Amino acid sequence: xxxxxxxxxxxxxxxxxxxxxxxxxxxxxxxxxxxxxxxxxxxxxxxxxxxxxxxxxxxxxxxxxxxxxxxxxxxxxxxxxxxxxxxxxxxxxxxxxxxxxxxxxxxxxxxxxxxxxxxxxxxxxxxxxxxxxxxxxxxxxxxxxxxxxxxxxxxxxxxxxxxxxxxxxxxxxxxxxxxxxxxxxxxxxxxxxxxxxxxxxxxxxxxxxxxxxxxxxxxxxxxxxxxxxxxxxxxxxxxxxxxxxxxxxxxxxxxxxxxxxxxxxxxxxxxxxxxxxxxxxxxxxxxxxx
Numbered sequence: 001x002x003x004x005x006x007x008x009x010x011x012x013x014x015x016x017x018x019x020x021x022x023x024x025x026x027x028x029x030x031x032x033x034x035x036x037x038x039x040x041x042x043x044x045x046x047x048x049x050x051x052x053x054x055x056x057x058x059x060x061x062x063x064x065x066x067x068x069x070x071x072x073x074x075x076x077x078x079x080x081x082x083x084x085x086x087x088x089x090x091x092x093x094x095x096x097x098x099x100x101x102x103x104x105x106x107x108x109x110x111x112x113x114x115x116x117x118x119x120x121x122x123x124x125x126x127x128x129x130x131x132x133x134x135x136x137x138x139x140x141x142x143x144x145x146x147x148x149x150x151x152x153x154x155x156x157x158x159x160x161x162x163x164x165x166x167x168x169x170x171x172x173x174x175x176x177x178x179x180x181x182x183x184x185x186x187x188x189x190x191x192x193x194x195x196x197x198x199x200x201x202x203x204x205x206x207x208x209x210x211x212x213x214x215x216x217x218x219x220x221x222x223x224x225x226x227x228x229x230x231x232x233x234x235x236x237x238x239x240x241x242x243x244x245x246x247x248x249x250x251x252x253x254x255x256x257x258x259x260x261x262x263x264x265x266x267x268x269x270x271x272x273x274x275x276x277x278x279x280x281x282x283x284x285x286x287x288x289x290x
Contacts, residue, residue: 120166
């Protein structure tokens with residue numbers, strides 16, 4: 001009888017351990033998909049105009065019509081915490097038709113915080129609702145940058161903010177290389193920020209003298225474990241690169257958002273919805289993260 005009780009006790013301990021592990025895993029998955037990570041990245045550039053020292057750019061990428069609370073109040077509150085001077089929407093706001101109401105409410109709240117700039121992602125074009133989305137954004141006061149750029153001016157000094165159309169867009173669109181060359185021809189060597197959806201053009205933009213790229217697309221690799229840069233890429237590639245935070249090539253820095261929403265069918269794991277905030281500083285030292 002003693003032996004049976006001992007074995008029963010061991011089984012009971014094992015069952016309790018399994019239950020505890022299952023609960024911990026479930027809690028981690030829930031946290032990974034609901035708690036928004038606002039992460040600040042200090043990026044330093046020797047050629048940044050002094051008037052732009054301290055400029056804060058909050059990036060929302062890959063929203064995929066996600067909702068965080070009623071009327072997306074939790075997502076909007078997270079952007080408020082980021083204290084942005086401008087907000088960059090770097091593509092994949094929607095997946096299909098019928099989601100414009102969610103985005104209308106969201107961008108309305110964002111536009112009350114700071115000026116908002118938008119570039120297209122692959123899913124907007126796949127949705128077939130790009131025209132209506134663009135009209136909605138412009139009605140809400142969002143600046144849509146489809147292979148277009150604008151100067152940002154503070155105290156008489158200016159930088160260039162450009163946005164590229166996603167390759168899933170019209171087949172006759174201008175190529176990024178020509179677009180950047182046209183900007184340089186018109187604006188000279190002004191500090192140049194490029195907003196785009198995709199995360200795989202760092203080397204190309206570096207060769208063209210772009211100073212800062214802000215993008216998304218990779219969803220942080222869906223699952224993140226210690227010592228990885230994400231496990232699964234947007235094309236289902238294993239161990240993708242450029243999935244989170246800051247990367248550099250030459251004098252160019254690229255800030256990659258892990259995204260906010262999720263359309264993959266797989267839950268995020270140790271990969272919380274991500275609002276990166278680029279804080280621009282005038283200095284020769286490159287990057288700090290906190």
